[in-house]
Amino acid sequence: MPRYEPTEVTEGDGGHSPKRRKAVRYAVPVAVAGVAAATIGLVPAFAGGSPDLPKISAQDLIAKIAKSDVQQLSGTVRITTDLGLPALPGMAGGAGGFGGGQGGGEKKGDGASAAPESKLMELASGAHTLRVAADGPDKQRLSIVDKAAEYSLVHNGNDVWAYDSGSNTAVHSTAPDAGRHGKQRQAPKDLPKDLKNATPQDLAKQALEAAGDTTSVTVDGTAKVAGRDAYQLLIKPKQAASTVGSIRVAVDAANGVPLKFTLTPKSGGAAAIDVGYTDVDFAKPAASLFSFTPPKGAEVVNGDQERAKAEREHGKGAKDFGSRKGMKDVEKDLGGLNVIGKGWTSIATIKGAGPGLPSGKDQGAGGDVGKFLDSLGDKASGSFGTGRIFSTRLVNALITDNGTIYVGAVDKQALIDAANAAK
Structure with a gap:
């Protein structure tokens, strides 16, 4: 078998029709990344050399990912996140992050230490080991393993359990899809009609075309991941202002499941x-x-009652958060969320109503407010006025003195240019 050589999606992909060449020269900056992350379910370096595999185009590899319908799997996942965020209490992977029983500060029995949203936030920083398992749409298990404790999410039919061994607290909730089990899964109602019954190849082609010319995608060789043969899909932004260097996805050559995702x-x-x-x-x-x-002696919290309580205290937005209606409410509360630009250099803007951040002139405790803000962000100015830019390794945010926010995975100058243009 001939050794695999990298192939790139370009207009000069000889041997294909003009229509196909036009389609396959595009890439998928967000769609592929989303499919990869979702399929993994939430790493070690590539090991074992580069296996010899048949050649495959980038478009066909993306279609292979879309076509994959693996329903059963189990394994161990290693996740490492280094966004350049400051260390925050409860974000570390130490024992303290696993509940009040280890000094986490949560009140035992209130469900805070076992709440999924707080536990999954820990994955935003540091290195973590996860054990995952799935058997169809109604059975999944995810466990975050730590030296001192373990946190598990278990979905089985109508029941969802979250358990934190550090505080010996369990939260029981009803699955969101309870009452609809056994029905054939259907495409989301919000999808356009021409997408509901599209083949994976059609979906891949439409995703590539929608991405425009903002991205380069190549099939960059092969690798061994978790002992399995994989193709490496390499995605790179063409837009200079993007802070993303590249995304590399290792795709199982046999079944199309993404095995590794690196940004x-x-x-x-x-x-x-x-x-x-x-x-x-x-x-x-x-x-x-x-x-x-639940283990003997564990505090068991009714998650449905806690959710209902949150809805009473915070309104229906707590129930609708994440939905289209909920996001519209959030946008309204934020004073008007808007997205400008396209592709990798899209910038979210939230119009401010003032007064924004305190300036360096604000003395506070002997000028400590201004000094503290100066230590966190860089001062910025332009025709928009003045403000501060707060940075991570990927995302930058400009907060103007009138409270308007510009945020995106773009460099600082792009934010300033956007603020100047919106003046």
Whole structure:
């Protein structure tokens, strides 16, 4: 078998029709990344050399990902996140991050230490080991493993359990889709009609065309990941202002499942996000993995009651948050959320109503307010006025003195230019 050579999506992809050449020269900056992250379910470096595999185009590899319908798997995932965020209490992977029993400060029995939203936030920083398992749409398990404790999410039919061994607290909730099990899964109602029954190849082609000319995508060789042969899909922004250097996705050559996802900033250094399997098995997992009974002495919290309480205290927005209606309410509360630009250099803007951040003239405790803000962000100015830019390795945010926010995975000058243009 001939050794695999990298192929690139370009207009000069000889041997194909003009229509196909036009379609395949595009890439998928967000769609591929989203599919990869979702399929992984939430890494070690590539190991074992580069296997010899048949050639495949980038478009066909993307279609292979879309076509993949793996319903059963189990394995271990290693996730490392280095966004350049400051260390925050509860964000570290230490024992304290696993509940009040380890000095986390949560009140035992209130469900805070076992709430999924707080636990999953820990993945935004540091290195973590996860164990995952799935057996169809109604059975999944995810465990975050720490030296001192373990946190688990278990979905089995109508039941969802979250358990934090550090505080010995369990939260039981009803699955969002309860009452609809057994029905054939359908495409989301919000999808355009021409997408509901599209083939994976059609979806890949439409995604490529929608991405425009903002991205370069190549099939950049092969690798061994978790002992399996994989193609490497390499995605790079063409827009100079993007802070993203590249995204590399290792795709299982046999079944199209993304095995490893690595996002590297343009500034270089270690990956900002590196997640993938260290071992994976596509056989049916043991049924016992999806069975959960709270340990003796555990505090059990009714998650449905807690959710209803939050809705009463914070309004229907708590229930609708994340939905289209909920996001519109959030946008309204934020004073008007708008997105300008396209592709990798899109910038979200939130119109401010003032007064914005305190200036350096604000004395506070002997000028400490201004000094503190100066230590966090860089001063910025332009025809828009003045403000401060706060930075991570990927995302920059400009907050003007009148409270308007510009944020995106773009360099600082792009934010200033956007603020000047909106003046």
